[in-house]
Amino acid sequence: MADTQDAHKAWLKQMEEASRAKQASFMNGIAAKLGRARVTEKPAHPFRGAPDFWQAFEWPVEERVERFTENFKAAGGHVVRVASMEEAKGFIVGKAGEMKAKYLIRQNQAELDALGLEAELPEAKVSVWNSDPEENWKARAAEADFGVVIADYAAAYTGSMTVLSSKDKGRSVSLLPTVLMAIIPIERMKTRLGEALVNFDLAGRENLPAGIHFISGPSRSADIENDLTIGVHGPGIVHAIIVG
DSSP, rough: HHHHHHHHHHHHHHHHHHHHHEEEEEEEEHHHHHHHHOOOOOOOOOOOOOOHHHHOOOOOOOHHHHHHHHHHHHHOEEEEEEEEHHHHHHHHHHHHHHHTTOOOEOOHHHHHHHHHHHHTTSSSSEETTTTTEEEEEEEEHTTTTTEEEOOSSTTTTTTTEEEEESSOOOOOOOOHHEEEEEEGGGGGGSSSSHHHHHHHHHGGGGGSSSSSEEEOOOOOTTTTTOOEESSSOOOOOEEEEEEO
């Protein structure tokens, strides 16, 4: 038995040496065609992370809104700016009526409780994520016409919203309904994505949320024959509602 194991180890070592020889020959061939010596030492990286000038880069609030709007619309999303949560509610209710939405699902948050969508949409069913432990909430989100969430952050430079998930903020609410309504309080509108990411580092690994989702417009996929299709892996219509 020991002889068999030794023979197997020797064979593996021989195969590894042959593989490394092939790799070296391949890389040497590329270097020769480029007319320079092959690099064998790992390049030095004296700096880590974004440079100082980028860390300090920040647009004024109005420019953040303008740039976010441009970038989000360029990706196929819709943006509206309202003065208050009351106006945000009016926008959602109006779109629900316009699109004849029969079923809405929303995150289980105090800010959304205060909107009172249930009273404003008596002809539609409005469900609150994870409010009933017996319910199949993924299925309910998948059949919903509208999903309503509050973005935790937004980045103007990339035109992205960041939506975190937890037991009260199911990721399915932003991923499965046909239409996503995402409310962005203006104080959460940042210039750079790094301004949001740094908070996760500061919180520490043990305090990371269950999910961190970056949304830059509706779902877009061109995996099959480069044919662009909207709404395959998520909502086909996304409205960013900037409040303030």
